[in-house]
Amino acid sequence: MAYYGGKYDIAVIGAGHAGIEAALAAARLGLEVVCFSTSLDAVGNMPCNPSIGGTAKGQLVREIDALGGEMARAADSCCIQFRMLNRGKGPAVYSPRAQVDRQAYRVYMKKALENQRGLHLKQGEVTGIEVENGAVTEVSLSSGLTFKVGAVIMATGTFLKSMTFTGPLGREAGPDGLLPANGLSGCLEALGIKLRRFKTGTPARLDGRTVDYSKMTLQKGENVPEGFVFGGSAPRSSMPCYMTYTNGRTHDIIRDSLDRSPLFTGVIEGVGPRYCPSIEDKVVRFPEKTRHQLFIEPCGINTNEVYIQGLSTSLPEDTQIEMIHSIEGLENAEIMRFGYAIEYDCLDPTILTPMLGLKDIKGLYAAGQLCSSSGYEEAAGQGLVAGINAAHYILKRPPFVLSRQDGYIGTLIDDLTTKGTGEPYRMMTSRSEYRLTSRQDNADMRLMKKGWELGLLSQERLEKCLEKYRVAEKEISRLKKTYVPPSEAVNSLLISLGTEGISSGASLFDLLKRPQVTYASLSPIDPGRGEISWDAAEQVEINVKYEGYIKRGLKEIEDSRRLESRLLPEDIDYMAINTIRTEARQKLSKIRPMTLGQASRISGVSPSDIGGLIVWLSSKEGRNV
Amino acid sequence: MSDLIAAYSGGTPPCAIGIVRMTGDGCLETLKKAFFPYSPLEDKKMAYGRLKAIDGRTFDICMACFMKAPSTYTGEDMAEIYCHGSEAVIALCLKTLYSLGARPAEAGEFTKRAFLNGKMNLAQAEATADLIYSRSEQGAKNAAALLSGHYFKPIGRMRQEIMDTVSHFYAVCDYTDEDIDPFEYQKAESSFKEKAGYLQSLYQGYLRSSALSEGVKVALIGRPNAGKSSLFNRLAGFERAIVTNEEGTTRDVVGHTVSIGGKLFSLMDTAGIRQGQSEAERLGVQRSKKALDEAMLVIALFDLSRPVTHEDMEIAQMCRGKKAVAVFNKTDLPKKADVSELERLFEDKIYVSAAAGEGIGRLCQWLEENSGAGSDILITGRRQAELIKMAADSLSKAAESAAGGMTADAFLLDAEQGARLLGRVLGDDVDIDIAHGIFSRFCVGK
Structure with missing residues (x-):
């Protein structure tokens, strides 16, 4: 009703x-x-x-x-x-x-x-x-x-x-x-x-108490976790993960039951991701690999359930048990939820x-x-x-x-x-x-x-961000102006960092450009350094070290914006443009790109077609190419 | 859709036949108003008839051909008139067509239309320009290879290898959970270095031959009256430099381009190397030295009929560091020179008689073998050469940064840049701004 x-x-x-x-x-x-x-x-x-x-x-x-x-x-x-x-x-x-x-x-x-x-x-x-x-x-x-x-x-x-x-x-x-x-x-x-x-699919979840972690490689979190939130406080990072591997026996078990795998018997018709394949997919597609890496990840603090990263599967439940038990450290593991594929x-x-x-x-x-x-x-x-x-x-x-x-x-x-x-x-x-x-x-x-x-971000957070980059910029110009002599102290520091000493004065900026040198490592020869936040220091380091690449990248962005800013009229009849190939006309008609830049990225539209489109647009605007 | 354009497309008048081309809407109608065939015009068939000016006067009797769209060069209706190749006839023919509604074509406009009508892609359009400009067999072959679409396979392979290396690094980063084979920094470095070297040599090949259209520069040096001009004339095949028996008659660098074995050589005959008596001679000597610097190959000429002098030894010294051949001239005269020391200084030696024409074949062979233009690819277009040079630089920079300990996310950007530039050479990746540049290179009428 x-x-x-x-x-x-x-x-x-x-x-x-x-x-x-x-x-x-x-x-x-x-x-x-x-x-x-x-x-x-x-x-x-x-x-x-x-x-x-x-x-x-x-x-x-x-x-x-x-x-x-x-x-x-x-x-x-x-x-x-x-x-x-x-x-x-x-x-x-x-x-x-x-x-x-x-x-x-x-x-x-x-x-x-x-x-x-x-x-x-x-x-x-x-x-x-x-x-x-x-x-x-x-x-x-x-x-x-x-x-x-x-x-x-x-x-x-x-x-x-x-x-x-x-x-x-x-x-x-x-x-x-x-x-x-x-x-x-x-x-x-x-x-x-x-x-x-x-x-897509997901692996089984196990009872963590039944896993023998002593046979696995410990993978701890970072001691000084940065977190995702800019300017946020450090997140908790106390729970460990563990690493183990599949083996030949695991792969045999998988191969033996492929005839009951919905992926291979044709029950599942959906297209799966190449980039996150199921274990049976991996075993079939990479027969030369003798083992695949697995990670045991905790599902939370208030639960014993653990997740097996890398073992996504839709094999039958009995095969899943056998397969998991063949893996080092999981011999006696108890499965709480089975893996499955979803279409x-x-x-x-x-x-x-x-x-x-x-x-x-x-x-x-x-x-x-x-x-x-x-x-x-x-x-x-x-x-x-x-x-x-x-x-x-x-x-x-x-x-x-x-x-x-x-x-x-x-x-x-x-x-x-x-x-x-x-x-x-x-x-x-x-x-x-x-x-x-x-x-x-x-x-x-x-x-x-x-x-x-x-209107989604507070003024306060924006200002904090701007301040961080102001500080970084100021510090970079200070480094440019701060010269150190080819003294014993400077050269022994440089050599200990695995780079060559200097024979004449050099700016800290130039020294920081060397791949072996970090911002922090320069502090003994930089007495004039003030206190700056770690994230501002990070910007200093990256922007100095990668200066040339970043500049070029920014220029590429600027260049590409020219194509991006060239808007395409919504009512273009692509099928009538004879300066581009038929296949490209069809693709353009289907996608109806907003900008020339977007048009250039459509698969099946070649640079020549874009050239043709530009020429056509220009002629429509009454100009020559 | 497209207006009617016309242009002269033939060789420099006066010549036997002048070709006037026309394409666009109303092509047939306009042709019929200027050309009156004795038999009806048929598609892609030659017709004989009278060419009449606007006032109805016949000014030429010749052939013409009408070609119906779309299977024509431009993809539009086209006409070609094969009139007599005098400037007056050609000018009148064009004037007639223009007054009948056609407009003068811009440089490259015929090919631009071919491109716009989907008859060729940008790279092919560019090759067309090269084909027109190429004056040697090898240059034409390369341009033709590009036109047929099979071009620069090694460059395509190289680009693929670079991208494979880049992909490998990102595969390792993007699939941190999979144990993918680690990225090998040293292997990447040496691969980029090797590729940069190869591209650099391609670019050098372009420079050396200054594209095949200009020819490999060859300097002829020797002391006065050693027979340079005679040899020059032998190679050039006709009298150009002044040949007399008085020393120092060649006062300037005389140049001429000759074709030997399908390759072009730009021969530079120099004034004799001798401490100048007059101002003019001194200037000539200076120019000779400059010609030597610019030359890729040097022919050092020595006179067997006169004793070796310190000037001859100086000439031999000047050849150090250059690819040079010692040519001992005048085998037809009694030998008065002891050339054993000179022979030691040169790896390549040829005995000739310029006057009798003996040994010239061996010299031609030497020139051919040492012109370095025989590699499987020779870059002919200036733009391609520049792209290849830039790609070589990008790859060297990638290799250097890798060797210096730079992280792969950065030095691979240089490698990717190199791959992109190679893509532009191949025409797979086109800088849109270049499109116009390519067409403006064409001569009017193509």
Whole structure:
């Protein structure tokens, strides 16, 4: 029975990592937001690994913080181990990662939503989105309850028509045995949105008391954890992880039961991620590897459950037991939850604009795994952008677009909406061509001003950020002016650092440029040094050492902005442009890029085609090439 | 869609036949108003007829051809008129077409249209420019290879290898949970160094031959009256330098480009190296020395019919550090020189008689063998050469930074930059701004 429930500016469907950021951002921009979840006990659930961050993902989380999002605060607050990955490999690839207490995280996030003014958290399954005159007007629940809304953000994660598989056993279920959302897919298809099936998976969870850690390698967190939040306090980092390996016997067990693996028997049709494959995938695809690395990660403080990173699987339960028992340290491990694969409906993100709105339906936005991405952080970054843009749509403010040059969130969204993806998209440092300027340590400089302008970041935090960079800049110019003589003290220090001594005076700035020298290591020969914060010192060090590269990177950004700033008229009839190849015309018609820069990144559109497009545009504007 | 353009496309008049080209909308109609064939015009068939000016006067009787779109060079309707190659006829032909509605084509506009109509990509358009400009066989071959799309395979391979190295590093960083083989800094360093060296040698090849269009510079030196001018004329094949028996008659550097074995050589005949008597001679000597500096190859000429002098020894000294051949001239005359010491100073020695034409073949062979233009790739385009030089520099910088202990996230940026530049050489990656530059290089009428 249909009945009317009220009127909101924006409805958010789903309260996972994308939905949370979307709902919070929209409500923080002053709108009335209703956020639906099929289970209010699963708000901010982490159905896969109990960790936030990692390579490139850590960068996303820091950017979310700089823009005034919630994920970084939640992760720091629920952190039980913190590490900076890729230390020693260079600042472009430093990536923060936190092991997180997943129960505490859910509690934190639910409370954050509840306490947000203008945000109304409701349990229910949205099964209908009403569109009138090309714009959304209403959402309805399976119960018949309807709400008038101005915009809708779909953040359905892996719940649409989700099926889980463990061996031959398939069932209609969402992650962690939650209810699937079967009602919305049909509505989306009726709206002309084509859906497809993707799949992902998760490993088994064990009782930590039954694991023999003495046979494994200890992996401790950092003693001085930096955390995700800029200017935040150090998170807790006390819980250890452990490392072990699969072996030949494990692989034999897996191979012997491939005929009962839904991945290989064709039961699962969805496309899985190449970058986060199941163990049976790895064994089949890399037969030459005699072992695969595994990490035992704690799921939280108030539980004995541990997660086996690297052992994602959908093999039958009996095989999972045998396989786990073949691994060193897990001989007597007791399984608490079995691993499974999950298959779900998602959409082709090239139907979306860089604002994450549907090109053909006004007021309808999408974020997270529904948009063919994978990962909590990728979801949260999209949720934030979708939330801001849905709010701007209601408030009639200009669209908010993050570009590739702005950082990883921009790159993620540009990749999804311009290039599309044939598998669940995972963020990686190699995907960003601006990685040396889009680092985790300077996300504040890159984005806090935007966050403040949007109204999501406080004046106080922006000023703290500006002060940090002012201090760093001042210190750099001091180092430039401070010369040291080729004295015994200076040269013995330099030699002890593994670099050559000097024969004439040198500035501390020049000495710091040497790869072997750190800012801290120069302090014995730098008596005039004042006290500066560690994060300002970090900026000094990176900006001096990588000065040439950073300058060049900034110039590249500036150059590329010329293409990015060249807007393409919305009504271009690409099929009629005879200066570009037919394949490129079709691609351009489908994507309808906003800028020439975006057009140049569409796969199947060659530089020659872009040349042709420029020439065509120029001739239309009455100029020669 | 596109307006009618016309231009002269033939060789420098006066010449046997002048070719006037036209393309664009209304091509056939305009042709019919200027060219009146004796038999009906057919697509891509030559027709014979009269060329008439606006006032109806016939000014030439010649062939013309109409080519229907889209299978034409520009992808549009095209016409070509093969009139007589005098300046007056060509000018009148163009004037007629212009007054009938065609406008003068800009440089490269025909090829630009070909590109715009999808007939070729940018790299091919660029190669077309090279093909037009190339004056030697090898240059034409390279340009033609690019036009056919099979170009610079080794460069493509090199770019792939660089990107594989870069990907490996990021794979290690991006998959911290997988135990991927560690990134090998030293291997990367030596690979970048090797590639930089190879690219550098390609660039040197370009410099040395100054693109094939200009030819390999060869200096001819020797003391006065050693027979330089005679030899020069032998190689050049005709009388150009003044040849007399009086010493010091060649007062300046006389240059000429000759083709030997399909390669171009720019021969520079120099004034004899001798302490000058007159101001003019002294200047000539200075110029000779400069020519020697610029030359890639040096022919040092010695007179067998006269005793060796300290000037001959000086000439031999001047050849140090250059790729030089000692040519002992006048084998046809009685030998009066003891050249044993000179022979020791040169690795390559050839005996000739410039007057009788003996031994010239061996000298030509030496020039060919030492021109260094025989590598599998020779860069012919200036822009490509510059890109290759920049790529070499980027890769050297990557290798140096790696050796200096810089982190891979930084030095790989240099390597990636190198790969991008190579992509531009291949035409896979195009700097949009270059598009216009490429077309402006074309001569009008192409």
